[in-house]
Amino acid sequence: MGLLAALISGLLFGVGLMVSGMANPAKVLGFLDLAGRWDPSLAFVMVGAIAVGSIAFLFAKRRKKSLLGLPMQIPASTNVTMRLVLGSAVFGVGWGLAGFCPG
Structure with a gap:
């Protein structure tokens, strides 16, 4: 049952990305272009x-x-560490360079 729920959740997430335009690199790059024609x-x-x-x-x-x-597994830590900040920065740079939503 867990695998079926994961499959359905993944498919729903993917369809949501497609419908919202996050799978379109031109739209993503237009959103990230704050100095140009921002979308x-x-x-x-x-x-x-x-x-x-x-x-x-x-x-x-x-x-x-x-x-x-x-069992519910919700993260307990709310600390903002350098590792978190650097990982977020790498994520953002990669997203901006590629123009594809990593989801």
Whole structure:
């Protein structure tokens, strides 16, 4: 059951990326081009994803087990480390150079 849920979740995520335009390198690069012809449409996609994810995390924090009966594994650390900052920077640079959403 867990593998089927993972497959369905992955497919839904991929379709969401395609529908939102995040799989289109020109659209992604237009969003990242703040000094040129900036395309803010992907910002709305990100804000929507953050809102949905925040609501899901609020509910998940109150649960001991997932809907599939597995233990909840929510990160406990909120520390911002140099490793996190550097990893985020590498992620952003790679995203900007390639123009593909890494999702």
